[in-house]
Structures are given as structure tokens and as C-alpha cells.
Amino acid sequence: MIHLEFRLEQGGFVLEVDERLTGRITALFGPSGAGKTTVLDAIAGLRKPSAGQILIGSRVVHSDVLRVSLPPHMRHVGYVTQDVALFPHMDVRRNIEYGRRRGQKLELATVAEMLEIGDLVDRGVSMLSGGERQRVALARALMSAPELLLLDEPLAAVDVELRRRILPYLERVRDSLGVPILYVTHDRDELQRLADQVIVLDRGAVVRSGAPGEALT
Amino acid sequence: MPIWWAAVLVGIAAAPGSTGRAVTVSAAISLSEVLEDAAAAYRQRGGGPVRFNFAGSNALARQIANGAPVDLFISADHAQMAFVEEAGQVLEGSLRVVASNQLAVVTSGDRVAEVRDAFPRAGPAIRRLAVGDPAAVPAGVYAKSYLERQGLWNAYAARLIPTGNVRSALAAVENGSVDAAIVYVTDVQRARNVRVVFTVARDQAPIITYPAAVLLRSPNRAAAGRFLDFLQSSDGQRIFARHGFLPPPAR
Amino acid sequence: MDLWRITIFTVLTAAAATALMAVPGVLLAWVLARRRFRGRLLLETVVSLPLVMPPVATGLILLLLFSPRGPIGSALAAVGIDVVFTWRAVVLAMTVMGLPLFVRSVRAGFEQVDRRYEAVASTLGAPPFRVFLTITLPLAFPAILAGAVLGFARALGEFGATIMIAGSIPGATRTLSVAIYTFTDTGRDREAALLLGISAAIAFGALWMSNYMSARAGLRT
Numbered sequence: 001m002i003h004l005e006f007r008l009e010q011g012g013f014v015l016e017v018d019e020r021l022t023g024r025i026t027a028l029f030g031p032s033g034a035g036k037t038t039v040l041d042a043i044a045g046l047r048k049p050s051a052g053q054i055l056i057g058s059r060v061v062h063s064d065v066l067r068v069s070l071p072p073h074m075r076h077v078g079y080v081t082q083d084v085a086l087f088p089h090m091d092v093r094r095n096i097e098y099g100r101r102r103g104q105k106l107e108l109a110t111v112a113e114m115l116e117i118g119d120l121v122d123r124g125v126s127m128l129s130g131g132e133r134q135r136v137a138l139a140r141a142l143m144s145a146p147e148l149l150l151l152d153e154p155l156a157a158v159d160v161e162l163r164r165r166i167l168p169y170l171e172r173v174r175d176s177l178g179v180p181i182l183y184v185t186h187d188r189d190e191l192q193r194l195a196d197q198v199i200v201l202d203r204g205a206v207v208r209s210g211a212p213g214e215a216l217t
Numbered sequence: 218m219p220i221w222w223a224a225v226l227v228g229i230a231a232a233p234g235s236t237g238r239a240v241t242v243s244a245a246i247s248l249s250e251v252l253e254d255a256a257a258a259y260r261q262r263g264g265g266p267v268r269f270n271f272a273g274s275n276a277l278a279r280q281i282a283n284g285a286p287v288d289l290f291i292s293a294d295h296a297q298m299a300f301v302e303e304a305g306q307v308l309e310g311s312l313r314v315v316a317s318n319q320l321a322v323v324t325s326g327d328r329v330a331e332v333r334d335a336f337p338r339a340g341p342a343i344r345r346l347a348v349g350d351p352a353a354v355p356a357g358v359y360a361k362s363y364l365e366r367q368g369l370w371n372a373y374a375a376r377l378i379p380t381g382n383v384r385s386a387l388a389a390v391e392n393g394s395v396d397a398a399i400v401y402v403t404d405v406q407r408a409r410n411v412r413v414v415f416t417v418a419r420d421q422a423p424i425i426t427y428p429a430a431v432l433l434r435s436p437n438r439a440a441a442g443r444f445l446d447f448l449q450s451s452d453g454q455r456i457f458a459r460h461g462f463l464p465p466p467a468r
Numbered sequence: 469m470d471l472w473r474i475t476i477f478t479v480l481t482a483a484a485a486t487a488l489m490a491v492p493g494v495l496l497a498w499v500l501a502r503r504r505f506r507g508r509l510l511l512e513t514v515v516s517l518p519l520v521m522p523p524v525a526t527g528l529i530l531l532l533l534f535s536p537r538g539p540i541g542s543a544l545a546a547v548g549i550d551v552v553f554t555w556r557a558v559v560l561a562m563t564v565m566g567l568p569l570f571v572r573s574v575r576a577g578f579e580q581v582d583r584r585y586e587a588v589a590s591t592l593g594a595p596p597f598r599v600f601l602t603i604t605l606p607l608a609f610p611a612i613l614a615g616a617v618l619g620f621a622r623a624l625g626e627f628g629a630t631i632m633i634a635g636s637i638p639g640a641t642r643t644l645s646v647a648i649y650t651f652t653d654t655g656r657d658r659e660a661a662l663l664l665g666i667s668a669a670i671a672f673g674a675l676w677m678s679n680y681m682s683a684r685a686g687l688r689t
Binding site: 275 | 531535536537538541552553635636637638650652653654655656
Binding site for chain 1: 582584585587588589590591592593594595596599602603606607
């Protein structure tokens with residue numbers, strides 16, 4: 001379970017979240033500017049809440065009261081950002097293996113097979129299509145064996161046709177790896193198909209949360 | 218064009234006073250204090266303003282050969298004056314010798330005994346000896362001649378720190394970068410913490426002379442000649458003596 | 469041949485100076501590019517000073533510090549290390565004068581590395597030092613290289629500070645520029661002209677290489 005209970009102020013914008021994530025995939029839904037990326041940044045440790053706490057499973061990654069705030073490299077959170085951000089100076093293989101710890105059980109071959117990118121591993125990242133980049137970024141995040149996976153609109157920059165083809169990969173990840181996923185989107189169809197739980201965010205506040213059917217009118 | 222050419226131009230242009238009338242003198246750097254005093258005395262007696270450009274004589278000679286607008290040149294040796302003569306810059310018949318000098322071996326105040334002991338035998342206590350560049354700076358040329366005569370040149374050649382002019386060699390002793398230096402005995406008067414170890418006797422060193430000449434292209438020949446006359450007068454020579462210079466060698 | 473010795477000596481000392489400015493330069497550039505702290509403006513100004521101050525003035529400061537009577541010079545002399553009037557002074561002058569140029573270039577390089585790559589790398593479990601080594605440094609590498617070439621070229625041409633603390637000792641501290649000055653001063657005009665030709669050729673080559681590398685880096689991004 002992911003326990004989010006924090007407040008983050010930045011400029012004039014205030015984000016306030018108090019939610020427990022129990023599903024396999026929780027969707028974070030809302031218009032642009034609602035603060036969805038900020039939520040992910042806070043969980044990953046890239047931004048500091050002004051007050052509150054964040055727990056991943058039983059681990060406290062941030063807490064005012066306990067004066068704890070783990071830096072990002074200690075949070076075991078995989079993060080696929082909106083702009084993918086594959087390291088331009090490394091090939092696909094080195095990108096994916098970047099987060100791999102020595103001796104960890106999860107291997108490149110497994111992840112590559114699941115996402116069907118096995119034949120791309122020796123390519124330079126500039127020679128990938130949009131969909132391939134998404135899958136490589138996903139593989140890279142998975143390879144670090146995270147306890148939580150954050151996906152920021154992974155399919156936003158991808159055309160409809162491609163979207164239909166990538167969704168199954170996400171389902172595969174959800175079903176076979178057992179890592180909870182927090183998935184930002186503003187596409188209702190993706191939501192319906194993938195999410196067990198939805199949090200609707202608008203202007204920094206949670207306006208509704210629950211199962212996809214009821215949360216979306 | 219060499220940097221100093223521009224520096225001389227700027228220096229001359231920037232000088233205050235009746236720029237048209239002041240006599241511009243390029244003189245060996247070892248004459249810095251004595252000539253400033255002489256110019257002040259000259260002024261008091263009704264002579265005109267005099268401006269100075271002090272540097273190593275070889276640098277000055279090159280400036281003049283390249284066209285620097287100077288009225289009077291006072292060199293620390295004949296070689297640099299000859300250079301200027303060969304460049305056709307000297308006013309015929311104006312050549313005089315205004316003074317003479319002596320070399321001195323100097324060191325910092327606390328090392329006099331040590332250097333006095335080590336110098337004549339080129340002992341290891343003297344790891345570095347500063348002199349004007351023996352290739353062309355008069356003080357360096359004189360120093361080399363002296364060392365050769367004493368049979369010490371080979372011993373010291375590898376330990377030499379050649380400097381651009383004699384005052385740089387003095388400064389090297391002052392800041393402790395060298396163990397000793399060969400400069401003019403007159404240079405030591407103003408230096409802090411520098412002491413003469415011994416003065417080089419006249420029979421052990423080449424004769425040091427300061428030839429002076431009015432320059433051909435000078436627009437102030439008459440005024441330059443008058444200042445030169447003053448330097449050679451008994452009043453002028455007294456000022457030289459006060460600063461430790463010797464009278465010009467009798468010919 | 470004397471002139472080749474002078475050239476090789478100059479190139480070697482400039483290379484040593486470039487190597488010497490590498491680590492402090494990268495560190496300074498990183499601190500200035502990435503960290504906010506009190507006194508940052510002061511640090512920035514001090515690092516840039518040799519760029520703006522007259523080189524002889526910088527040379528004088530070095531002389532005051534490193535002469536056997538100075539604070540650093542006396543400590544070094546106590547362990548038998550001479551600086552003033554030795555090749556060490558040459559390398560020192562070159563390093564001090566080249567460092568600001570190097571830092572400028574590297575800092576610009578760090579500033580244009582997208583922080584998001586660093587952020588992603590840290591979420592993947594890389595501690596800050598590993599992020600620096602594997603992400604920041606490689607991505608800033610073209611700027612570091614260009615900065616090194618600039619620093620090297622500046623070191624090659626260094627004169628004012630060099631003549632102050634190293635003098636012009638044949639075979640020991642006579643760099644190309646110092647030799648040109650001394651030879652001109654002592655009437656060796658032909659050799660001065662030859663050295664001038666060599667200096668110009670090296671400067672031309674260094675600039676060419678620097679511009680070529682910048683262009684290539686530009687094409688790659």
C-alpha cells in the first residue's frame with residue numbers, strides 16, 4: 001500500500017493529498033496544471049512536501065514528524081517521466097541496465113522479452129521510434145527493481161494506433177511483476193482499461209477517488 | 218611593434234607640463250635616482266623640465282633605433298651606445314661620458330658572511346646568482362667579464378638567473394629568490410635588507426662607463442645639450458658622487 | 469636546436485598546466501553551476517580575476533605568495549621545493565591564468581546538461597557522485613574538452629605572470645613568449661621572428677581544433 005498524506009506549496013500553487021493506494025494500478029486523473037506531475041515528483045523525492053508524510057509499503061520515505069526525507073536514490077521508486085529522458089550518451093542496453101544492482105535476480109533478458117525490445121538493445125537511443133522509446137524507458141525503470149512504479153502520461157505523446165499496441169505491455173507489467181503502479185493520464189479509455197483505482201485531481205486538490213466506474217461520472 | 222615603443226609614446230604623451238619643451242631622456246635604470254636629483258637641481262638653476270625613461274640600456278637602445286622620440290640617451294656601456302650610433306641616431310660630436318661605476322656582489326642582510334666565504338670559490342651556498350642578462354644588459358655584460366677574469370664563469374654559468382635589467386637582479390635578492398647578485402655598488406643605497414658583500418676592485422673588472430649622446434632626430438637638441446653640460450659640470454658631478462658614482466675614467 | 473627545445477618546453481609545461489587545472493576546474497565549475505550558497509558570487513569573482521586583472525599584477529601576487537619569503541614559498545622551501553625561477557613557476561603561472569577560461573567553459577557545459585537526466589538517474593538508484601560521473605560529466609564532455617583546449621592555448625601564450633615569477637632562464641624557464649621578448653630585447657631578432665612564426669602556427673592549430681570540436685559537439689546535439 002502507498003500512503004500519501006502531504007501538502008506541497010510552490011509559488012501560489014498548493015497541492016494537498018491524503019490517499020491510500022491499494023490497487024495494482026492507480027490512475028491519477030485530471031486536467032493539465034492540476035498537479036499530477038508534482039505528486040509523482042514528491043513521491044520520487046524530486047520535490048519536497050511542505051508538510052506531511054509518504055510511505056511506500058511500510059517504508060517511510062518522507063516524514064516531517066520523524067524528520068526523515070530519503071533522497072531519490074534511496075527510495076526504490078521507478079519513474080518514467082513525460083519526456084522519457086533516455087540517456088543520450090548511452091545505448092539501449094546501458095540505459096536499461098543503469099539501475100540494475102549487482103546480483104539482483106531480475107535480468108535484462110526477462111524485461112526485454114516482456115516488452116519485446118530484445119533486438120533493440122544494441123541500438124543508440126536516437127535511432128528509436130516513439131513507441132520503442134516508451135518501452136525502453138519502461139524497461140529501464142523496471143530493471144531497477146522498484147517497489148513502486150510512477151508513469152507520467154506514458155502514452156500522451158504517442159499516436160492512437162501505437163497506443164493500442166503499447167497498452168498490452170502495460171497490462172503485462174501490471175499482471176506479471178507485482179509492482180504497484182501510479183499512472184498519470186488524462187485519457188479515460190486507458191484509465192478504464194488499466195486502473196483498479198482512480199484519484200481525480202483538480203487544482204491541487206483531490207476531488208474524487210475510488211473505483212473507475214464511480215469516480216468518473 | 219614592440220610593446221615598449223607604445224609605452225614610451227603613451228608615457229611621453231601623458232606627461233604633464235610644457236610637453237613641447239621638456240627634454241626627454243632615456244637612461245640606464247641604474248641612473249634612476251641620481252638623474253632625478255640632477256634634474257631637480259638643474260630646474261632650480263633655471264634649466265628647463267626634464268623627463269626620464271628608465272630601463273635596461275639595451276631595451277632603450279632598441280626603442281631609439283625603432284624611432285622612439287627621445288632627446289638624450291645615457292647608456293650604461295659603450296656597446297649599447299654603439300648600437301644606437303650604428304643606427305644613425307646619434308648627433309655627431311655630442312658623445313660624452315658622464316660617470317663611471319663599480320660592480321658589487323650583494324646578498325640579503327643575514328647572509329653576508331656566508332656569501333663572502335662561498336663566492337670566491339663558487340661554493341654550494343650560492344645556488345642562484347642574479348645578474349642582468351649577460352647577452353646584452355650592460356650590468357650583465359660587465360658581470361660576465363668580471364666572472365671570466367676571475368675564472369668563475371664556468372662555475373656560475375649554470376646558476377645564473379638572467380634578468381631584464383640590473384634592478385630586477387637586485388629585486389630578486391630582496392625577495393629572497395636568489396642567493397646573491399652582481400649589481401652596481403650604487404644600486405644598493407635604496408634597497409631594503411640588501412648588503413654589499415664586497416665591491417669589485419677596478420682592476421678586477423672591466424671599466425664601467427656611462428656614455429651620453431644627444432640624438433639626431435631630437436627637436437630639442439640645444440636644451441638636451443644644456444642638460445648634458447650640466448651633468449658634466451662640477452655641480453652635476455657632485456650629485457653623481459653623492460650617489461656613489463665614480464667620475465668618468467680619465468682618458 | 470635551441471628553438472625546438474623552447475617550443476617543446478612550452479608545449480610540455482602548457483600540457484602539465486592543463487592537466488593540473490582539470491580537477492580543480494571541474495570541481496569549481498560544478499559548484500558554481502549547481503550549488504547555491506553564500507559567498508558564491510565572491511567565489512565566482514575570485515576565480516575570474518586572472519581573466520580581468522593585468523597578468524603582471526597576477527604575477528606579482530604569485531610572487532608575493534611563492535617567493536622564499538612568502539607564506540607558501542617558505543613552506544615549500546622548508547621541504548626543499550623551489551618555485552620562483554624554476555619550471556614549477558612556469559606551470560603555476562600557466563595554470564592560474566588558464567583556469568578561469570577552463571572553468572567558464574566547463575560551467576557552461578554543466579549548466580546546459582538537462583537536470584532531468586540527473587533526476588532520472590537518481591530515481592534509478594544512483595547516488596549523487598555516480599550521477600556526476602556517469603551522467604553529468606559525460607554529457608558536459610564536449611564543453612570540458614573545448615575548455616581544456618582554450619586553457620591550453622592560454623597557457624601557451626602566457627607571458628606577464630610567467631616573466632614575473634619564472635623569469636627568462638635559458639633552458640629552464642624560457643617559454644615561447646618569454647623567449648620572443650628576451651630575444652627582441654637582446655638583439656636576436658631573427659630567432660625572435662622564427663619563434664613568432666612557431667607561436668602563430670600553434671595558436672592557429674589550437675583554435676582550429678577548438679572550433680572544430682565545438683562544431684562537432686553542436687552537430688551531435
